Amino acid sequence: MCAGKNHYTSSKVQQEINKRFSTINLIDILQEADFRINFSNKFSTIASREGINGEEFLTRLLLCVYAIGSNTGLKRVAGANLDANYQDLLYFKRRYISVANIRAATTDVINAIIEIRDPKIWGIMTTGCACDSKKISCWDQNLISQWHTRYRGRGVMIYWHVDQNSACIYSQIKTCTSSEVGSMINGFLKHDSKMDMNKTYTDTHGQSVIGFAISHLLHFELLPRIKGVNKQKLYYASKGDGKLYPNLDLIFKGGINWKLIEKQYNEVVRYMAALKTGTIETEVMIKHLSTPNNNHPVYKALTEIGNAVKTIFLCKYISSQDLRIEITQSLNIVERVNGIMGFIFYGKLGEISSNNTTEQELSIVCLHLLQVCMVYINTLLIQEVLADQILFDKLTKEDKRSITPLIHSHINPYGLFPLDLNQRLIISNDNIKTKTSYQHKAV
Numbered sequence: 061m062c063a064g065k066n067h068y069t070s071s072k073v074q075q076e077i078n079k080r081f082s083t084i085n086l087i088d089i090l091q092e093a094d095f096r097i098n099f100s101n102k103f104s105t106i107a108s109r110e111g112i113n114g115e116e117f118l119t120r121l122l123l124c125v126y127a128i129g130s131n132t133g134l135k136r137v138a139g140a141n142l143d144a145n146y147q148d149l150l151y152f153k154r155r156y157i158s159v160a161n162i163r164a165a166t167t168d169v170i171n172a173i174i175e176i177r178d179p180k181i182w183g184i185m186t187t188g189c190a191c192d193s194k195k196i197s198c199w200d201q202n203l204i205s206q207w208h209t210r211y212r213g214r215g216v217m218i219y220w221h222v223d224q225n226s227a228c229i230y231s232q233i234k235t236c237t238s239s240e241v242g243s244m245i246n247g248f249l250k251h252d253s254k255m256d257m258n259k260t261y262t263d264t265h266g267q268s269v270i271g272f273a274i275s276h277l278l279h280f281e282l283l284p285r286i287k288g289v290n291k292q293k294l295y296y297a298s299k300g301d302g303k304l305y306p307n308l309d310l311i312f313k314g315g316i317n318w319k320l321i322e323k324q325y326n327e328v329v330r331y332m333a334a335l336k337t338g339t340i341e342t343e344v345m346i347k348h349l350s351t352p353n354n355n356h357p358v359y360k361a362l363t364e365i366g367n368a369v370k371t372i373f374l375c376k377y378i379s380s381q382d383l384r385i386e387i388t389q390s391l392n393i394v395e396r397v398n399g400i401m402g403f404i405f406y407g408k409l410g411e412i413s414s415n416n417t418t419e420q421e422l423s424i425v426c427l428h429l430l431q432v433c434m435v436y437i438n439t440l441l442i443q444e445v446l447a448d449q450i451l452f453d454k455l456t457k458e459d460k461r462s463i464t465p466l467i468h469s470h471i472n473p474y475g476l477f478p479l480d481l482n483q484r485l486i487i488s489n490d491n492i493k494t495k496t497s498y499q500h501k502a503v
Contacts, residue, residue, distance in 0.1 A: 076445045086473040087126045093433040099165035120152040129426030131407030162425040169432040170253040186224040188259030190390040191244045193217040194398040198412035206236040221247040222394045231428040241271040242346040261390040269366035276369045295367045324361035438465035
C-alpha cells in the first residue's frame, strides 16, 4: 500500500465509524435491519390463529433470533430482558420460528444488500461465490455429528456460499465426511436471492471430474484452487490426437470419448433435470455417481465431459495469473467470514448443545440471518462515511479493495453489564461485614 498524507486505509474508515456511531449492540443491528427491510413479515404461525401482534410480536421475534443465532439460548436472553420471560420466548419459538421462515427472511436481507450497494465503492454486481465449510462443535448422539479427523473433534460442518463483497448467499449444514462438491452444487441450485450466480470458487477438495461436468451442464463455472497442479493430467480432444504431441506424454493421459457422451446424452440431461427440479438430492446423486459405480453409463459419460471441462480450466489456470489471483482473493473472503461467524456465535463456547438435527439447522440459519444483517448495516455505515468526497478521494486503489463490511470493532455482541457498587446480595448467615458505601482506599 501507498504511504503518505493521502493514505486513507480501511482502518481509518473503521475509526470514522467508531467516532460517528460509537458502540452498536448486535441485537440493535438486527432490529434496525428489520425496520428498514421488514423481514419479520416472513414469520407466520403454525397455529390456527394469530395470538400475538404489534410490538410484542417483534420483540419476541428479535429476541428469539438473537438467542438462537448467537447461541446464548432463550433462557439467558430472557433473564437479561424485562419484556419477555423464558416461557414466552419458548412458546413463540415453537409456533413462529422455523428453518423455512428464517431462510425466507434471510433472502430478503440478501436482496436488500444487493440493492443498496453503491457501485462506486463496491463495484458492479458480482456473479461469483466462494464456497467453503467451517466445523462447529455439537453433541454427538445423532446421525449428523461425526468426528473430524483434521480438526480433531466431533461436530458438523457449515457450508457457506459467500459473494465477493462478503455477504453469505446460502448456508447449509452437512456431515464432516459428506461431499463438498454436492454442497457446492446444492447451494447454486437452492439459493433464492437476486444474485445471478455463474461462478463458484472452491478449494481443492471442492472439485472433482464429476463436479466439473455437472457445473458445465448447469451453466456455471467451477473455479477451484488446485493443490499439486504439477500432478494434474490433461486430455486430448480425441484419442487420435496423441501423435500430434509426441513430447507431452507425461502430462496427457488420453483422449475424450465423444461417442460415449453422444450415446448417453439424453440420460445425462434427465439427471440434470432431476437436480434442477429437486426430484433427487445433490448429495444422493454425487454418491450414486462415484468411483464404486464406475461402470454406470451415465457416470462414464459425465467423466468424459468432466475431463474435457477440467482440461480447459487447467490450461486457463496455468496460463492466467489474474485467474489464480481472483480465485485466491475470493477464498480469502470466505475464510474471513468463518472468523466473523465465531464472533457472532459465541454462546456456550460455540458448541451446539442439542442432538435434535432440526435444532442444529435452526441454529445455523439464525446465525446466517445475523451475519447478513450485520453486513447490511455495515454496508450502510461505510457508504455513509464515504459519502464525504474528501475522505473518499483519499482512498487508493489498494484501500478500496480492502474495504469490507465484515468489520466489527464497533459492535457489541454480548449485551449490557450493569454494575451497582452499593448493591449486595441478601444472603442469610453472612459473616462478611456489609458495606454501606463504596470507599476506595489508596495504597
